[in-house]
Amino acid sequence: MTGHVLTFTGTALVAVYVLDAEGAELRLAETVSSAGRPYALPARYLLSGRSPVADAFRTGRPLWLSPDELAGYGPGTPETDTAPGTPETGAAPGTAPGVSLGALPLGGDGRGLGCLVVVDEAPDGIDADRRGFLELYAHHVAAGLEAAGPRALAQPGCELPGLTPDRLRVGSFVLVLGTGRMTADPQVLELFGFAPEDFDGRVETLLAAAVPDDVPVLMSVLEPDMLTSGAAHLEFRIRRPNGELRWLGLRSRVETGADGRPRRMLGVVAETSYLRPSADEVSLVQRLSAALAGATTIRDVGRAVVGALCEPLGASRVAVAELQADQLVVGLLVPAEPGAWPEVWRSAWRSEWPEPPSHALPSLTEALRVGQVSIWPEGADLEPGLAGIGPGGLALLPLPADGRTVGVCLIGWERRHAFGPEERSLLTATAGLVGQALVRAHALDAEHELATMLQRSLLPRKVPELPGGVAVTRYLPATMGLEVGGDWYDVIPLTESHVALVIGDVQGHSAAAATIMGQMRTAIRAYAVEGHPPDVAVAHANRLLVGMETDLFATCCYADLDMEEGEAWLVRAGHLHPLLRHPDGSTEVLEIEGGPPLGVVADAEFPMTAAGLSAGTLLALFTDGLVESARLDLEDGMLRVRQALARADPADPGGVADELLGGVSHREDDVALLLLRYDGMRVRPTRAGWTVWRLPDAVMHTRRFTARTLRNWGVKEELDVALLVTSELVTNALVHTQGEVRLSLTLTADRLRIAVNDPSPRTPVKPATVDWEATGGRGLLLVEAVSQSWGSVPLSGGKQVWSEVALSFRREEPPAAGRGTTR
DSSP, rough: OHHHHHHHHOEEEEEEEEETTTTEEEEEEEEOOOOTOOOOOOEEETTTTTOHHHHHHHHOOOEOOOOOHHHOOOEEEEEEESSSSSSSSOOOSOOOOEEEEEEEEEOOOOOEEEEEEEEEOOOOOOHHHHHHHHHHHHHHHHHHHHHHHHHTTTTTOOOOOOOOOOTOOOOEEEEEEEEEEEOOOHHHHHHTOOOOOOOBBBHEEEETTTOOOOOHHHHHSSOTTTTTOOHHHHHHHEEEETTOOOEEEEEEEEEOOSSEEEEEEEEEOOOOOGGGOOOHHHHHHHHHHHHHHHSSSSHHHHHHHIIIIIHHHTSSSSEEEETTEEEEEEEESSSGGGGGGOHHHHEEEETTTTTOOOGOHHHHHHHHHHHHHEEEEETTTHHHHTTTTOTEEEEEEEEEETTEEEEEEEEEESSOOOOHHHHHHHHHHHHHHHHHHHHHHHHHHHHHHHHHHHHHHHHHHHHHOOOEEEEEEEEEEOOOOOOOOEEEEEEOOOSSSEEEEEEEEEESSSSHHHHHHHHHHHHHHHHHHOOOOHHHHHHHHHHHHHHHTOOOEEEEEEEETTTTTTTEEEEEEEEEOEEEEOTTEEEEEEOOEEEEOTTOTTTOOOOOOOEOTTTTEEEEEEEEGOOOOOBOOOOHHHHHHHHHHSSSSSTHHHHHHHHHHTOOOSSSOOOOEEEEEEEOOSSEEEEEEEEESSSHHHHHHHHHHHHHHHHHOOOOOOOHHHHHHHHHHHHHHHHHHSSEEEEEEESSSSSOOOOOEEEEEOOOOOOOOOOOOOOOHHHHHHHHEEEESEEEEEETEEEEEEEEEEOOOOOOOOOSOOOOOOO
């Protein structure tokens, strides 16, 4: 084994120094040297003195010295061992000529364990490739020292355990990233269970030996991103040809070319059986892996980590956060109360979670830069922002993925916690799993948010207020899968007492489905507003979809409801039947004669079905995501919704909608819900109409009819305003259109509506400015000035221009007089 270590390191001597119990000096713990090359090193180095080993330990960075640079240090450097014994203090008669030295600090987490010293006969210094391998090798040696317990190693007379340079099973490799060709030394091949003659130089050959669950993490290191460089560390499992399961540790460094692209990777592989978890820890990792596999959001990742680690490890606090620029964007905290966290976290609290700046936690920043699991015991010298998280011990897990650190997990203990080597291995394995899950969840979150935003942008922004009823809508995107769905709903006011309710679902989940959904919703709304009855509107939309020559089809349910009379006309195109909840609490499926889905048959017919609603009835229209899934058949789903409707309180339609959606968690499909509570109009509108003859005094006759009707209705204070509006609207229709003009008056509880229908589809245009000498153009300005609201809507064969005038009183009962004369 000694020969192997020196062959691997390419040196004449390897030595390990450990820190003594007082922290004043570094003590030589073990030396491995090549036969025939008798070099000697001092037995100890004072940290207060000047030496390569002490300097490297104090700075925490590797120190590489050529023979000339080494000679500048004088006594205490390697010398030829010509006499028995080794100098105790580093005093030596002279330095061995032509010798280069490397001193590599061991340990991290803000506390050093010792130094690895390598000596070689290299007149020009140790070359860059070997430096890279030796730095990676030093990390493995440090892990062995940490597992053994550095305090015990520092005691005089102790011996290093079996994880020392002469017994550590470690090998190196070089991977050319552009070709995937690998050069591996015999020890790497032996660790994987390959004979040198059986290895074909392909990285895939070694990957085939890895446990399948660990392959994604391995691939993220062995196939770094084009802009990634630096070091990576992970532990993984392999299955040797004899069936043996073995834990290996991989440390690697990526080198980039002149163009900034990754060129090759230097790596060191070592057996880490000393860190092999117990059976309980293996099952814990397996449970965490299974939980993370189903995590689709960053919050889910945090919950999985807390569920897997908090109770088994007895931790008091857990934080999972992403790294975004200089901020820690927290995904989950346990406990979630600000008072349980240090001040720097409380001061940065943002609504639900804090977002502390990482520069306020220098120890955390340094640990993330190193990229290794950091463990601080009780009483460690940390800034208050970290020490307060774990007074009894703190573990910091950088979360690696794609060759970079994407987040961090902090685990703190309130009482003193002893960290064993098995626990460190568990935390290291956990970090790799969580890092990959965090990246996946972040991508899923971003894509899902984009899909949801697109879906919602195609749906109505708000539901209009309805006379004689309350409508509420709900939409929930699917939680499984990321493509935008095709569910839609719409509430379309038609006249002052009519409303159209529409719900539909386009086949599939894709951008194409969302596009068809938007077109169908727009088309049906346009046909409805034009005044087409439900069957005609749906038939027109069907022919439109057939003409699009798409493979997608859509289902739809359309209800035209008279809010005054409680009469509904419904059309169904391949969609689910609506549900009714009657005022007595009973429910029923509203059976509607239906036609095929839209987009299937161009000349399909869609018969209408009439239904009557009494005051207090709930009408529910929904898509199949509410009542059907892979785990729920349609009949059971309909029964569940009917039971929820029966026990719901119709006084709160929004609460009813939330209750119906309460049992829908992991959704394989989108869910759209349109719920209407029909109340009936307490004061029914009173109407009167007048056909305007095209005579020279037509406007005068129209004003007389309006005045007579309004006096009969008891409208007095608003009479002059109503006559002015009537004159302007009728005059405008007579002057600018040809054909029949009709006046309609509607008196509701709190307003008077004046509407004029004409055969022209052109919308009246209000002038931006009116010249003083102009003889026209002021009519619409007057209408706008005296009306509560006004507008124009298209009708089949023309348009309607309307104005609403607010009443100075609220009418409780219908007028005693008649409804006026209609001509």
